[in-house]
Amino acid sequence: MNRRKELQNEYGMKQRSMGVFQIVNEKNGKRYIAASPTLDSAWQREKFILDMGSHMNSSLQKEYKEQAGAQFEFQVLEKLKLGDEVRNDYKDIVQEGSTVLNRFAVQSYRDQLRKLEKKWLEELKPYEPDGYNRPPKQD
16 A cells, blocks of 8 residues: 555656647648647547547548558657646645645646647648648638
8 A cells, every 4th residue: 555655656746748749640641739738648548539539630530540540650749848846746736725726827837838839830830631730710
């Protein structure tokens, strides 16, 4: 029982990895770019959703199904540079002395991830029909 507690504490102290990733269809070169507050598990999550046939990106889902998931590669494009206080157990965003999340810390992470994702979308332009992302709406 003590070993389990040690492992939980060790995991909690480990720094959480946030950033931007891409899923590349190696058969045709198309890519899907997205941000994740949990990069360590992003590929498992995306793969599970694709395997279940319920990914929100219908073009990616269609081609993934046609190829039975073969030749799709997950790559981390960039990790968000975070302070040492960011933890896997999310204690960095819980208000001291309670279980309530600090909205400002959470929003700050989301804003930083959005900016990072936008940077990569602008740089690689993975928009339909040459990629899987939908083009940005024109103002």
